[in-house]
Amino acid sequence: MARKISYQQAINEALAQEMRRDPTVFIIGEDVAGGAGAPGENDAWGGVLGVTKGLYGQFPGRVLDAPLSEIGYVGAAVGAATQGLRPVCELMFVDFAGCCLDQILNQAAKFRYMYGGKAVTPLVMRTMVGAGLRAAAQHSQMLTSLWTHIPGLKVVCPSSPYDAKGLLIQAIRDNDPVIFCEHKLLYSLQGEVPEEVYTVPFGEAxxxxxxxxxxxxxxxxxxxxxxxxxxxxxxxxxxxxxxxxxxxxxxxxxxxxxxxxxxxxxxxxxxxxxxxxxxxxxxxxxxxxxxxxxxxxxxxxxxxxxxxxxxxxxxxxxxxxxxxxxxxxxxxxxxxxxx
Amino acid sequence: MSQIHTLTMPKWGLSMTEGRIDTWLKQEGEHISKGDEVLDVETDKISSSVEAPFSGVLRRQIARPDETLAVGALLAVVVEGEASDAQIDAVVQRFQADFVPGDGAEQDSGPAPQKVELGGHRVRYFDLGEGGTPLVLIHGFCGDLNNWMFNHPALAAERRVIALDLPGHGESGKHLQRGDLDELSQSVLALLDHLDLGRVHLAGHSMGGAVALNLARLAPARVQSLSLIASAGLGREINGGYLQGIVAAANRNALKPQMTQLFSDPGLVTRQMLEDMLRFKRLEGVDEALRQLADALASDGVQRHDLRPVVAQQPTLVLWGSDDAIIPATHVDGLPAEVAILPGQGHMVQLEAAEQVNARLLAFLRGH
The missing domain is CATH 3.40.50.920 (Rossmann fold)
Known part of the structure; x- marks a missing residue:
């Protein structure tokens, strides 16, 4: 019987397996390492809810804590994606979209089209969505339809640990910008997840x-x-x-x-x-x-x-x-x- | 001497936790013999009949149609000899008071498959039963050790029985080196060596039959007998459309028409069965492994391996469903073997007609 892990662990495993396979994959975001340069950073938080915990130690130099400036680090990730890297940036809460919208809406989403198909932007933006955590109006929104409205983006919203791992690996390998929406109330959900690497294709209900x-x-x-x-x-x-x-x-x-x-x-x-x-x-x-x-x-x-x-x-x-x-x-x- | 038996919800395959009662095939007051089908049960993966592991009179149907019960839950009371209603009531009461649902279904309790690294490749195998000359079960193309879920426990009642996942399949390593039949047979031999098994009975289904035949060709001294079920390697024809279709299918709409060809009852192809197959096919390396093996097995609907000469080398049992849509049952013609054709059955005959297949296998193995 397949092993059971949580949605959160499935995301962590997908990141680790892809970083091991492909040296161009790196993570950038607020607190994703857990306070770079701070004492004890190896066992630090790994994101506000610990989703990237443990990756900083396994992949030195490839889990980058960013300053509190979405416009800065999301822009940096978009730029890196155009230059041959495969960044996975983390927008802590999707509600912060306003602080980096131009980087996604007018840059990442448009490059393939405006450069006649010659440019690729293999960017993944992981972000927490959804209500139910008593986190109020600025940390609880479900903005999937906002992203879906924008041509040039792919939008993913997994419901199970199995899908979370397979869709995230697919997202990292995809050559287009992908908004990967993680529902915060699902992080502890347990489910069967193969230890092996697999992908779940996009556009298949x-x-x-x-x-x-x-x-x-x-x-x-x-x-x-x-x-x-x-x-x-x-x-x-x-x-x-x-x-x-x-x-x-x-x-x-x-x-x-x-x-x-x-x-x-x-x-x-x-x-x-x-x-x-x-x-x-x-x-x-x-x-x-x-x-x-x-x-x-x-x-x-x-x-x-x-x-x-x-x-x-x-x-x-x-x-x-x-x-x-x-x-x-x-x-x-x-x-x-x-x- | 009277004996009050409790018939409980079986555990089919590794992940079953509960089953839904479909219909009773035996009524209260009827006499049942060991091996009789008593009721039909449906899981999210498959439907089948529950067989009586004992003989006696069916005195009490506890489970009701449409009821969903945990693995190990009480289904019926069967009495050999005499027992009063009060005695039966007492047994039922004690059972229900002690029964904890989930106990028998927990993944970490009870026997579980193991994994071992052999020559740099991961091999999963499931070792049940003890004693006698061991039997090794080899599944077919796109299958895994769960293909034997209705056979493995019944066969293991009389000897040690080991089912494995072939390379490229199940939870074994997916990377194939040459991707040919020899590689598969040698992987089974490597497991025999690892388990220190000198001489074994081999049973193979479909491609697994060809793997078993080929192993007997490569290492005749290791094979006590062969049981070949809807086996490849015994004739020219194979359903090439099925092989190509199952390899190419990437979603459930493409997969379903292929999977239904495997069964005589297409209703057995459940949503969960399709989902499990898709999950297998999405694993990294599986697509390449299946393409390699499909190529190694057949070309344009013609099998590449003729292993008929191997059949006479050891005692051999050949079982086939008369309506097999993948490999025709006519391949049994002229084989120097004990042959049985099961009427109305399809390619997955060991799943669909488990009781008949088990009875044939047990009798054959006892004699050899």
Whole structure:
């Protein structure tokens, strides 16, 4: 039986294995070593939640603590990527995107296009996403749709330790800039992960559950809530198909459409704010390309259009739940002519 | 002398933790014989029947259809001789009071496969049972030691039985040096040497059959008998479309039509079975290893190795499913061996008709 490790350990292992294989891979970010030059740096934190712990000692000179200047070190990483290195930079919280957006939006994402395909930018930006840690409005956002909107970027959001390792190795080997979104509430999640090196391809959704009645499309942490809802609904005789997108750019349109053609019903679950989100994007895709198959309205289960609240009670209300997903499924199952 | 037996949820393969009861095949009050199929159970990986390891009257069905129970949980009570309902109640009560779900399913409890480095290559093997002349189980192309999950424990009741992952497969090393049949056979020989096994019975499925035949050709003194199941190396034809398709398949839509060719019941190809195959195929080195081996085995639907002359060299049992869509059962014609064709069965006959295959193998091995 395959060994079980956490999502966090899986990310750490992917980094270590790729750094061992390829000397051009290096890590840069705030506190990724744990205070360079400070006493005891070898056993230092390894990032704010310890994801890169231990790498500084194994790869001297290749885990670089950066000053608190996203514009500086993200820019440095983009530059390094254009010059033959494979940087993995860490944007501690995705909420800090504003401090380095030009480097990503106008530089990294544009080079391949503007240099006629002659330039490659093999950059990975790892970043923590998602709510639930009582970290308030500036450290809890789910900005996957922001990145997905930008042509030239690839956007990854793994839901399991297995996917986290395979997708990160794929991201490091990819020649385009990849935004790698790690959900902070998944870091301790345990799962089977091969010790060997493997890659999970981009743009290939994972069918986590086969069903004939309704399709649930989601990604990231919401996958687990969708699976919980699907298990409850199965006991009520409703057979859900659950798709984990794994990557929002590229997105596996074929699998979404194939599933909805079969079930005729769709609920999209997205932890992000609802306007211009994955939820609206997928709903539009299905409404346009699989309209004839639909037997009921498309439902979206998302956060509301507000910042993430700091209050525990309000944050719990803000994040989608399995119960909300079940309610949405029941709404769709009632069909067009109901109500 | 009466005896009250408890029939429990079996553990099929290394990762099974629970199973869902499908249907009862025997009713309360019916007499069952050892080896009879008593009920159907479904796991996320595969469906199969639970066989009675004892004879007697099925007195109590404990598990209900659609119920999901942990490995080791009580399924039924079977009584040899006489027992009152009160005695049965007492046994059930004691069992349920002592049973801790997960105990029997924990990965670190019970026998587990081992890994060893042999000549710079990692080899995983699973060693069960003891005594007698050992039997070595060799899986086929794209398989691993889990292909024997319904056979290995039953066969190990009578002797030591070792299943291995061939190079390029399972959790063994993926890098092949030459990528030919000799390399595979020599890797099995290296494991025999490591385990200090002089002479063994070999059983091989599909490509594993050719590996066993080839090992007998290279080292006849090491082979007591051969059991060949839907074996390669015994004729010209092989389903070239399947070989190419399974090597090329990179997602579940491409994989499913290939995998369903392996079984007589396509419903056995579950979501989890496809996912496990994709996970195997994503491991670094697997794609190259499979391409090398597919090339070494066959070209344009014609097998490269004719190992028929090896069959007469030692006692040999040949089993085949009549409806095998990968290698035709007609290859048994004219073989100097004990031959059995299992009607209605496909290529993965040891999984789909485990009970029949086990009975044939056990009887053959007892005689040799």
């Amino acid at each position: 994972n069918f986590l559950r086969d069903g004939d009645d309704i399709t649930l499309v989601t990604y990231g942490r919401m996958v687990h809530l969708a699976m919980e809802a699907a298990a409850n609904l199965a006991r009520q005789g409703i057979d859900c198909e659950v798709l984990d997108l794994r990557t929002t750019s590229p997105m596996d349109e074929d699998s979404i459409l194939e599933s909805v053609e079969k079930t005729g019903r769709l609920v999209v679950i997205d932890e992000a704010n609802p306007r211009c989100s994955m939820a609206t994007d997928i709903s539009a895709l299905v409404a346009q390309k699989a309209f004839g198959a639909l037997k009921g309205s498309i439902e979206m289960v998302t956060a509301p259009h507000t910042p993430v609240p700091f209050s525990d009670a309000l944050e719990d209300l803000y994040i989608p739940t399995a119960a909300k997903i079940e309610a949405a499924v029941h709404t769709v199952m009632k069909g067009r002519n109901a109500a």
